[in-house]
Amino acid sequence: MLKITDLKVSYGMIEAIKGISFEVNDGEIVTLIGANGAGKTTTMHAISGLLKPKAGSITLNGTELTKLPPHKIVGMGLAQVPEGRRVFAQQTVEENLALGAYSRKDKDAIEADLADVFTLFPRLLERRKQMAGTLSGGEQQMLAMGRALMAKPSILLLDEPSMGLSPLLVSEIFHIIVEINRKGTTILLVEQNAIRALDIANRAYVLETGHITISDTGEKLMKDERVKEAYLGG
Amino acid sequence: MDFLSYLINGLGLGSVYAIIALGYTMVYGIAKMLNFAHGDVIMVGAYVAFFSISNLGLPLIPAVLLSIVVCTVLGVVIERLAYKPLRAASALSVLITAIGVSYFLQNAAQLLWSSSTKVFPSVISNGGISWNGLTVSWLTLITIGVCVLVMICLTLFINHTKTGRAMRACSEDKGASTLMGINVNLMISITFAxxxxxxxxxxVLLCAAYPSVFPTLGAMPGIKAFTAAVFGGIGSIPGAFLGGLLLGVIEIFAKAYISTQLSDAIVFAVLILVLLIKPTGLLGKRIREKV
Incomplete structure (x- = not known):
């Protein structure tokens, strides 16, 4: 279980996250929705260690993550697909996937997981020798997800996976997210595309300028008047 | 025959520039900083080799190994003490710090070993091989050989090992590398090492060719090698080799055919010309962005 308690994150004098608490239980898909600048990515970066929180605690199965050096966090079973994919453009698809397994030592299991990633994303198998920078946006998103899965995470953080993709590709990506979850990986999803996110989420939190204002099941939030008005286009 | 002889000597000098340029280019590629103290690490290496041979009576190879160990430790310590605290600082602060470290090393050397020039012992026998009236010294052959060996080992390391892959990842995106579980600080230390x-x-190759050891000996080769790195495309390892070799050849040709005094001016004029035509250097990476 991932548990965030009274988390505060600042950029210099500006407090971007003003004390939020939420949790993600094992096996769930939880989504964090909110407008641009609400603090979604900041929250994700704090969880994966790219930003040091000013206060509060982040625990994964009881281990305090804020006390760990950032590069140790993936080894605890938490992987992040960052906003904008951030694949290593000048390395091949295969090399990107190998980097995903960087923190692991179990060679045979890595081979098996690589095969699983190629089953999930056949497109990556076709393009395994290609430089990641030459892939299309959708393929890069798949690569970023495959790369994160190569760490064999128990919880996967996805930051805006639908950004910049065609509606057809968005459907494919969300379908795969559900598939990954069905195979036993917990998901924390950040999305501006609130309809899609609420549709697959067990539970959801609404983040507004650094505060969590609403939390409920995905289904109920989909019908919530406030959410409808603000995020679902009325 | 003169032409060929100048060419080979140029490649010999260029090999030294190339090996030095690698230090600039690798550090720039990963830490995104210009380590202007790099030339002074050469100077420290020269003093260590000098004292190991002249005072401790070590043979050449152990002396070189000792020099490598001392410089490696020095490079890592400089990075930890001077540059690591500035990881979040502006590029200008880091640059000024690097210049400060450079002066510090030069003055420390002057304090410890005095400013008088020491004569580096002759370590590589004088002769060479002759063929059809063309003579190539052992030193030139060894220098080119070492450069080729370094290039092969480094290319294999960077492209085909897990650590090499991680270093390339860091040079592209440190945040994403951290998400992979790569210890970025460790990669920067390895690069400096x-x-x-x-x-x-x-x-050692430099002192075998120009046998004087003095506190500012690293400055000129440092600047030349930095030029070579920019020439080839800073951040690119093959670029550093190409830039270094070309710079050496251009310098020797300029000395031989145009003017000894003007040779450095010609070298830098060629650099400016290349940068005007191709601002990223010969093999520099264009920044590719794709959304």
Missing amino acids: IGSGLAAIAS
Whole structure:
């Protein structure tokens, strides 16, 4: 279980996250929705260690993550697909996937997981020798997800996976997210595309300028008047 | 025959520039900073080799190894003490700090070993091989050989090992690398270690050719090698080799055919010309962005 308690994150004098608490239980898909600048990515970066929180605690199965050096966090079973994919453009698809397994030592299991990633994303198998920078946006998103899965995470953080993709590709990506979850990986999803996110989420939190204002099941939030008005286009 | 002889001597000098340029280019590629103290690490390497041979009576190879060890440690310590605290600072602060470290090393050397020039013992026998009236010295052959060996080992390391892959990842995106579980600080330390170790090798090759050891000896080869790195495309390892070799050849040709006094001016004029035509250097990476 991932548990965030009274988390505060600042950029210099500006407090971007003003004390939020939420949790993600094992096996769930939880989504964090909110407008641009609400603090979604900041929250994700704090969880994966790219930003040091000013206060509060982040625990994964009881281990305090804020006390760990950032590069140790993936080894605890938490992987992040960052906003904008951030694949290593000048390395091949295969090399990107190998980097995903960087923190692991179990060679045979890595081979098996690589095969699983190629089953999930056949497109990556076709393009395994290609430089990641030459892939299309959708393929890069798949690569970023495959790369994160190569760490064999128990919880996967996805930051805006639908950004910049065609509606057809968005459907494919969300379908795969559900598939990954069905195979036993917990998901924390950040999305501006609130309809899609609420549709697959067990539970959801609404983040507004650094505060969590609403939390409920995905289904109920989909019908919530406030959410409808603000995020679902009325 | 003169032409061929100048060409080979140019490649010999260029090999030294190339080995030094690697230190600049690798550090720039990963830490995104210009380590202007790199030339002074060469100077320290030269003093260590000098004292090991002249005072401790060590043979050449152990002396080179000792010099490599000292420079590697020095490079890592410089990075930890001077540059690591500035990881979040502006590029200008880091640059000024690097210049400060450079002066610090030069003055420390002057304090410890005085400013008088020491004569580096002759370590490589004088002769060479002759063929059809063309004579190539052992030193030139060894220098080119070492450069080729360094290039092969480094290319294999960077492209085909897990650590090499991680270093390339860091040079592209440190945040994403951290998400992979890569210890970015460790990769930066390894980069400084490799660059400084290579500086030690270069120092011995340099002193074998120009046998004077003095506190500012690293400055000029440092600047030349930095030029070579920019020439080839800073951040690119093959670029550093190409830039170094070309710079050496251009310098020797300029000395031979145009003017000894003007040779440095010609070298820098060629650099400016290349940068005007191709601002990223010969093999520099264009920044590709795709959304």
